[in-house]
Amino acid sequence: NAGVTQTPKFRVLKTGQSMTLLCAQDMNHEYMYWYRQDPGMGLRLIHYSVGEGTTAKGEVPDGYNVSRLKKQNFLLGLESAAPSQTSVYFCASSPSLAGEQFFGPGTRLTVL
């Protein structure tokens, strides 16, 4: 099993460009999450999903959109990237909302 995978691993964008980050999990988990990690701020939840076709806002949702069209995939979109969105993005999945989360390796995004 691959666990949780993220594509791409690195990306550089110019301000105003758009992109989509892909997260895939092969553990049949219902719950999936997108976090951003910034120095000294730990993990902050952007959006999460409690099942196929459902999404919800987390702590810092502004400037991001998500979709969960298939149970195994969770997409994070940036419609118009800003320098403040320079960060490392982690996807995670879990079998329950309050349980252990399994993380992907991360995507390092730089917005110039």
Place this chain on the structure above:
Amino acid sequence: AQSVTQLDSQVPVFEEAPVELRCNYSSSVSVYLFWYVQYPNQGLQLLLKYLSGSTLVKGINGFEAEFNKSQTSFHLRKPSVHISDTAEYFCAVSERNYQLIWGAGTKLIIKP
């Protein structure tokens, strides 16, 4: 859980010395407790978890943590650290049927 506090942003310790990383949380209900570890340039992985039962929990790589309900703490300890323990450690708490709340992280710095 309304908040999770990791009291130290960095903890320097000599190799082979003991270490304690502190975590306190605020909640008035039963909680699940987790410690995750993030090695440099990697995603997070579970170190140990407390769901119920014995308050002393043993995890991977010789780490253990003790749940103290009266002090709402879940401190992580290791009796003798190794250079390979250099990483950032995150405490996370969830109230049953609710999502994880994350601490800001503690960087463990091992001095030779």
